[in-house]
Amino acid sequence: MKLFESYAQRSLTLRNRIVVSPMCQYSATHGVPDHWHAVHLGSRAVGGAGAVIAEATAVSAEGRISAYDTGIWNDAQVEAWRPITAFIAAHGAVAGVQLAHAGRKASVSRPWEGGGPLPDGQGAWQTVAPSAVAFDKDWHVPQALDLDGIRKVVADFRAAAIRAREAGFTLLELHGAHGYLLHQFMSPLSNHRDDAYGGSFENRTRLLREVIGAVREVWPADLPLWLRISATDWAEHGWNIGESVRLASQLSELGVDLVDVSSGGLVPHVKIPLGPGYQVPFAARIRQEAGIATGAVGLITEPAQADGILAGGAADVVLIARASLRDPYFPRRAAQELGATIEAPVQYQRAW
Numbered sequence: 001m002k003l004f005e006s007y008a009q010r011s012l013t014l015r016n017r018i019v020v021s022p023m024c025q026y027s028a029t030h031g032v033p034d035h036w037h038a039v040h041l042g043s044r045a046v047g048g049a050g051a052v053i054a055e056a057t058a059v060s061a062e063g064r065i066s067a068y069d070t071g072i073w074n075d076a077q078v079e080a081w082r083p084i085t086a087f088i089a090a091h092g093a094v095a096g097v098q099l100a101h102a103g104r105k106a107s108v109s110r111p112w113e114g115g116g117p118l119p120d121g122q123g124a125w126q127t128v129a130p131s132a133v134a135f136d137k138d139w140h141v142p143q144a145l146d147l148d149g150i151r152k153v154v155a156d157f158r159a160a161a162i163r164a165r166e167a168g169f170t171l172l173e174l175h176g177a178h179g180y181l182l183h184q185f186m187s188p189l190s191n192h193r194d195d196a197y198g199g200s201f202e203n204r205t206r207l208l209r210e211v212i213g214a215v216r217e218v219w220p221a222d223l224p225l226w227l228r229i230s231a232t233d234w235a236e237h238g239w240n241i242g243e244s245v246r247l248a249s250q251l252s253e254l255g256v257d258l259v260d261v262s263s264g265g266l267v268p269h270v271k272i273p274l275g276p277g278y279q280v281p282f283a284a285r286i287r288q289e290a291g292i293a294t295g296a297v298g299l300i301t302e303p304a305q306a307d308g309i310l311a312g313g314a315a316d317v318v319l320i321a322r323a324s325l326r327d328p329y330f331p332r333r334a335a336q337e338l339g340a341t342i343e344a345p346v347q348y349q350r351a352w
Contacts, residue, residue: 002310003303004340007050007317009257009293011222012170014050014094014317016342017310018331021297021319022053022098022173022228024065026110031058031071032080041084044324045093048331048342050317052093054084056100056175059153059160063101063181066110067123072097072160078167085168091345096171098228099160099215101153103181104129104142104190130185130207131192136268150197150207153181158214165220172219173226174211178265182208183230186247187239187266205247209254216255226295227251228260231282234270241282248290259286260295260319277305284314295319303334 007014020041027036037054044052058064058071071077085095106127107118117139118124128149129142145153157174164172176182184190185207191198197206212227219225231244248259261283264272272278279298287294296315300306306318324330335342344352 001307001338001340003307003318003334003338004342009224012094012224015092016048016050016331017317018049018306018334019096019295019317019319020044020049020052020324021321022055022096022175023321023325024055024069026066026068028068028070031061031064031069031073031077033070033077033084034080037070038084038087042087042091043328045088045091045095046345046348047324047329048335049093049320049324050331051096051171052088053096053098053171053173053319054081054169056098056102056180057160059099059101059156062125062128063103063106063156065100065102065106065180066108067118068110072099072163072167073156075163078163081167081169089168089170092343094171095169096173096226097164097167097169098173098175099157099164100175101156101181103127103184104133104135104140105179107140129181130190130197133190133192135179144193153207154210154214157211158218161215161219165218165223170223171226172215172223173228173260174215175228176208177228177230177260177262179230179267180265182211183239183266186243187233189233189235189238189267201243201246208247209250212251212254212256224257225255226258226260227256228262230263230265231261231279231286232263233266234264234272235267238266241285244282245286245289248286248292251290252292256292258293258295258316259283259290260297261286261315262297275299276301277309280309280314284312287313287315293317297321303337306334307338
């Protein structure tokens with residue numbers, strides 16, 4: 001079965017095609033991961049995944065979604081990540097990290113504390129965006145980035161990529177989805193600029209291309225670079241699948257190896273036709289029309305379903321999110337159900 005075939009990109013080989021999707025834990029202190037992150041991520045490596053991607057990790061303090069996000073903008077954070085990545089690798093999985101900047105969706109409380117924008121005087125900070133357009137009513141109005149601010153964003157991603165390698169990560173994913181900063185520049189619903197970073201498709205995708213270029217300059221040439229995008233905003237006049245295909249067709253030349261295809265998140269109150277594998281057709285179309293590897297994500301919950309996505313040629317890997325939260329050993333259960341053999345840690349082999 002395809003799900004348990006290895007998958008090679010550049011010098012890296014995943015032992016199977018199950019990838020633990022980056023999922024925010026909102027549990028760091030000053031951007032520093034701790035024992036929770038070690039257990040959360042490490043258990044998924046023990047669970048048999050081919051790669052484990054750490055949550056959206058901020059490239060700057062102002063780029064955090066919440067004050068409890070992990071970060072990678074200073075040396076203390078790098079030191080805290082090192083034992084985590086070493087453990088993941090020691091148990092056979094590839095250690096990945098998603099670099100992110102939340103833009104206008106920053107400065108919010110944790111989901112279990114409401115998830116809304118932080119009130120003034122309760123730790124709120126100034127958010128930034130391509131344009132001074134709030135995410136929703138009663139949200140912070142972001143400051144439109146000037147050219148110096150844009151250059152800082154690019155530099156922050158570049159520096160974060162250097163630190164990611166120092167921290168032991170061997171797979172890098174850029175977060176260009178879910179309404180965060182890079183996506184905000186891409187969509188005309190949030191980007192109202194009239195300069196070189198707004199208006200046309202080429203201008204709206206300029207920041208993303210500059211970030212990719214800066215990251216590829218410092219990220220080792222023998223290690224893969226992935227990009228998560230939202231294939232559509234699910235909103236009229238927003239970013240759409242046609243633009244996603246057009247963007248994806250440019251990415252290989254820029255040094256991107258795989259497009260992790262999600263959707264939505266840019267604007268609130270949209271109707272999304274949720275259902276098993278509802279985003280898979282987007283991954284399939286990008287893979288076929290743009291000629292680049294894709295990852296499928298979104299309500300992929302059953303082993304046979306995951307294997308069928310790969311066998312049908314819709315994607316090259318599947319990213320498991322909430323199903324992995326429910327079951328850290330999803331790959332082991334999948335192997336049993338599909339009749340595959342998956343190696344267990346020596347400490348657990350007497351149970352197999």
